[in-house]
Amino acid sequence: MRAIVQTTVGGPEVLTVSEVPTPRPVAGQVLVKVKAAGVNPVDVAVRAGYYPLLGEPPFTIGWDVAGTVEAVGDGVTAFKAGDDVFGMPYFPKQAAAYAEYAVAPADQLATKPKALDFDQAGGLPLAGLTAWQALVDAADIKAGHRVLIHAAAGGVGHLAVQIAKAQSAYVIATASTEKLDFVRSLGADEVIDYTTTDFTTAVRDIDIVLEPIGGDHAALSLKTLRPGGIIAALLTPSDAAKAEIDRSGARFARVGVRPDGTALGELAKLANAGKLKVHVAKAFPLEQAGAAHTFLGTKPIGKVVLTA
Incomplete structure (x- = not known):
């Protein structure tokens, strides 16, 4: 699969597309085909080396995920292949959301709100x-x-x-x-x-x-x-x-954000009730992750996302 991998910290130009193995879900995990991944200020800080959450490169940044379940690991009953989900897995550990596929613990995901498209859902979790x-x-x-x-x-x-x-x-x-x-x-x-x-x-x-x-x-x-x-x-x-x-x-x-599937469900309820809308300022294709980071630096209204 394609993923954004950086081998050094630095400016937006360090975000490059690489071919990496597609992850496989183990017990309790879900494999998600990523449709959209939110871009957040913490992503920029980690990329630049200002906030070394992930240690030394190489690594893949990103925590916001919205997409479709591709496969589930043993013991997962909340979701099945074909379900649309969103979440913020593993934060502050590596979630590797800037990729075509990502794995996540089932309890750190929720059903995607029907009222939101994938870009909007991808910008919501973090x-x-x-x-x-x-x-x-x-x-x-x-x-x-x-x-x-x-x-x-x-x-x-x-x-x-x-x-x-x-x-x-x-x-x-x-x-x-x-x-x-x-x-x-x-x-x-x-x-x-x-x-x-x-x-x-x-x-x-x-x-x-x-x-x-x-x-x-x-x-x-x-x-x-x-x-x-x-x-x-x-x-x-x-x-x-x-x-x-x-x-x-x-x-x-x-306040330090943490994964919470239950709270995601509450956010989804608000979205489906018409009480919560996600404004996406711009969506960039995965290979333009660096451009997305540069755009985020202009302080746009709402959210910036990548589409895989």
Whole structure:
């Protein structure tokens, strides 16, 4: 089969197509013929060597998978050949999703939502699970909560807005000028242009902040929290920001995404109910993985995917 294999870390040009053996599913695993694989910032960080999750090359990056079951290993009863599935297997270990076929534990997959095509389903798992695990698992979002979502037009952000609205929360979202209308279309109750407005003076009494930016940004978000509120951060804050959070006594959760077939099923329910849509900014063929990474660097709206 064809797969993207890199033999060194570096720029997008290190992502090259190779012929490798097609994996075989063992007990508990499913072999998926990949139709689409999401491209995420963590993929870029691992490719470049900034985040050495997979050790030294050679390796194949990618964790988002949507496709059709080709075969199942012993003991698998949840799926059969021909079923359409999606998932984020093995993270943070190698899943090798940038390939024509991938194997995954059956319990880390879910049935693909009928409401989404393969490109959309391929862009959902990692970003959708991140948003779900931050808002639902870490922050225990409830109806009526005031939720501040930063970078609301991005991969995680645009899904987080919709997940929060599906939980009957009041959503305030930040985005740049050219992305405001898109974020409004997701159902955000208030939209703040962070290029012209200081959100720390415009927002108050927040129950949950979804913080995907890192650095000192989490400390700024402290100013918007009500007593008992929580910052759910996707990146580690700076030492100064963490110290300020500790002094404030505010609740803080550093959210690291993990495989979860059950949560994928919940995301699928939202999609099939028309409450969760995945915006795909652009789909690239597998052999253009490097171009997909370059495009992701332009910070497009929503998701970028590869099609195998």
